[in-house]
Each structure stands twice: as C-alpha cells, then as structure tokens.
Amino acid sequence: MDRDRALATTFGAVVGEYEQGRPGYPDAVVDWLLPPACTQVLDLGAGTGKLTASLVARGLAVRAVEPSDAMRERLHALFPQVDARAGTAEQTGLPDACVDAVVVGQAWHWFDEAAAAREVARVLRPGGTLGLVWNRLDRSVPWVGRLQELVEAAAGGPSDEPAPRLGAAFEDLEQVTVTWTHRQSRESLRSTVASRSYVVALPDAERETLLGRVDELVEREVPPGPQVDVPYLSGCWRARAR
Ligand SMILES: C[S@@+](CC[C@H](N)C(=O)[O-])C[C@H]1O[C@@H](n2cnc3c(N)ncnc32)[C@H](O)[C@@H]1O
Known part of the structure; x- marks a missing residue:
C-alpha cells in the first residue's frame, strides 16, 4: 500500500472533527454536477454525507458507497433514508446501469482512477454523468493564505488535484470553479485542519x-x-458516459 492509499483510510479516526470542520457544497456546485432530469444518484466515497445532504435536500433517490465503517455509520445516522453500503469506488457492489449520476466529493484522488472510471461507467445508465468536486481554501484572502501555508508545510507541499483521466468510457469533460463562503464556528477552524488525512497521520x-x-x-x-x-x-469536473 503506497502512502496515499494508506492515508485514504485515516478518516474513520476523525469522524467528529470531519463533521465539525469540513464544509458541505453550495447549490451552484450541485446544480452543475447533476444532469437534467436526474432522479437516482450515487454518492461515491460519501464519507459522513457532506455532499449526500445536498442530494437528499433535492428529493433524489440517493445511494451512498463508503468503505469506512465509522464514516458510513455517521452518514446513516444523519440520513437514514439513504441506501448506504460498504464498498469501494473500484467495486461498488451495485447493479449495472442503476443510476443517472455519480458524484464524488473530495475523494476521487483516493481511488484507483482507471478501475473507478470503469466501475462508474458500469453503474451509470447510458448518457449518465460523473461529477467530481474538490473544495479548496481560497488563499487569496491573507489569513486563509497563511493558514494554508501551515497546512501545506505539514503535507510536504501543495496538493492541487490534476485533471481527472477518465478514459474512453467518458466524453465531454468540462471544468468550472465556484467561489463561495462557508460560515463556521471559530473553534471549528482547528477541526478543519485536524481532519486532513496527512494531519491525522x-x-x-x-x-x-x-x-x-x-x-x-x-x-x-x-x-x-x-x-x-x-x-x-x-x-468541479463533469463528464458523460458514452
Ligand atoms: C475527504 S473524504 C470525503 C467524504 C465526502 N465525500 C465529503 O465530501 O465530505 C474521502 C472519503 O473517501 C473514502 N475513500 C477512500 N478510499 C476510497 C475508495 N477506494 N473507494 C471509495 N471511497 C474511498 C474515505 O473513506 C473518505 O470517507
């Protein structure tokens, strides 16, 4: 297991801090990630349900796949109506062609990209979409920039995500960046940092x-x-299954 794969399993140790310190996703992001006329959606690597919350709020039929028992149990406690199951992006355990959209918040970089792209293409209906999103602190604000410098020193450098490589099963890859503000308690800023995988490690x-x-x-x-x-x-990134 390389360093990144080992870090992927750290989140279960910080469920409370994750819940407290991490932001959800604004409507503009979720609007962009989902295709028109979407009714059934899979949240992959769903964690405690930060992105799931926005899907549930839209009245969608939501499935969630999450390998960490601790993260998934929190999701289930918060959103009992969601079909949340143990599984991975590479092996979801879901039937073929069962959802209109797959969304992934803050997690695609943990997956074996080629295997996950194949699995997502399998569970999507023809023409269904994959949407990926990563929240990053906006370092152009001076105090946020200095906070990010502290975090990056611990991580051993910046960690911007490269463009996803989804392979031949997808087409029409598009990207946008949405700027927004998350209001949180002053004391939870510590948890925002403490819930980062490399800080946990x-x-x-x-x-x-x-x-x-x-x-x-x-x-x-x-x-x-x-x-x-x-x-x-x-x-944000989105692409359509061929
Ligand atoms: C940073 S958290 C993101 C959680 C949630 N999507 C959110 O937006 O807050 C990353 C999640 O990916 C999960 N994960 C790691 N490796 C995975 C894999 N191979 N397949 C599915 N999920 C995975 C972790 O257990 C963790 O819950």
Whole structure:
C-alpha cells in the first residue's frame, strides 16, 4: 500500500472533527454536477454525507458507497433514508446501469482512477454523468493564505488535484470553479485542519505543534466573533458516459 492509499483510510479516526470542520457544497456546485432530469444518484466515497445532504435536500433517490465503517455509520445516522453500503469506488457492489449520476466529493484522488472510471461507467445508465468536486481554501484572502501555508508545510507541499483521466468510457469533460463562503464556528477552524488525512497521520507531537500554530493564527489573524466566513473555491469536473 503506497502512502496515499494508506492515508485514504485515516478518516474513520476523525469522524467528529470531519463533521465539525469540513464544509458541505453550495447549490451552484450541485446544480452543475447533476444532469437534467436526474432522479437516482450515487454518492461515491460519501464519507459522513457532506455532499449526500445536498442530494437528499433535492428529493433524489440517493445511494451512498463508503468503505469506512465509522464514516458510513455517521452518514446513516444523519440520513437514514439513504441506501448506504460498504464498498469501494473500484467495486461498488451495485447493479449495472442503476443510476443517472455519480458524484464524488473530495475523494476521487483516493481511488484507483482507471478501475473507478470503469466501475462508474458500469453503474451509470447510458448518457449518465460523473461529477467530481474538490473544495479548496481560497488563499487569496491573507489569513486563509497563511493558514494554508501551515497546512501545506505539514503535507510536504501543495496538493492541487490534476485533471481527472477518465478514459474512453467518458466524453465531454468540462471544468468550472465556484467561489463561495462557508460560515463556521471559530473553534471549528482547528477541526478543519485536524481532519486532513496527512494531519491525522502525523506523529502526535507534530500534530499538536501544528494545531497549536493554527490556534495562534486564529487568535491573531481571524476577524473577531464566534462565527467566521471562510472563503472556498470548489473545483468541479463533469463528464458523460458514452
Ligand atoms: C475527504 S473524504 C470525503 C467524504 C465526502 N465525500 C465529503 O465530501 O465530505 C474521502 C472519503 O473517501 C473514502 N475513500 C477512500 N478510499 C476510497 C475508495 N477506494 N473507494 C471509495 N471511497 C474511498 C474515505 O473513506 C473518505 O470517507
């Protein structure tokens, strides 16, 4: 198992922090990711259901596949109406041609891309779509830029996602970036950092040092008040199954 694959399994250890510190997705992103006349959708690598929440709110029939028991149990507790099952992007366990759309929030980079693309093409109905999204802190705002520098120092460098390579089963790959703001409590900014996979994987002492620096930065630079508006950029991709 290489380093990235090992990190993919760290989230189950930080379910509470993930729930507290990570943003969901704005309507503009979800509108763009879903095809017209979509009724059945699969949220792949669904975690605790940050993206699932927006699908449920639209009245869609939602399936979720998530390998971490701890993440999936939280999703099930929050959204019992969702058909949430253990599985992976490479092997969902779902029947052929069962959904109009597959969406993936913050997770495509953890998958074996070629195997996941084949599996998504299999579960999509002809002409169905795959939508991918990654939220990134908008570092053009000075305090956010400095927060991101702290995080990147722990990660060993920036980690922007490359364009997905979906192979011959997909066509019409498109990309947009959506700018938006997530309001969260001041104290949950620590969880935003603590729920990153490479932060979870740090030795305890290094993690505590990093989180101490985050606390100092929040104290010194984040505008006062119990709530903070955190600027995000959502990088979105979509493609159609041939
Ligand atoms: C950063 S979390 C994103 C969770 C959720 N989609 C969201 O938007 O918050 C990444 C998720 O991908 C899951 N994951 C990792 N490897 C996977 C794989 N091969 N197949 C499916 N899910 C996987 C992890 O367990 C974790 O829940």
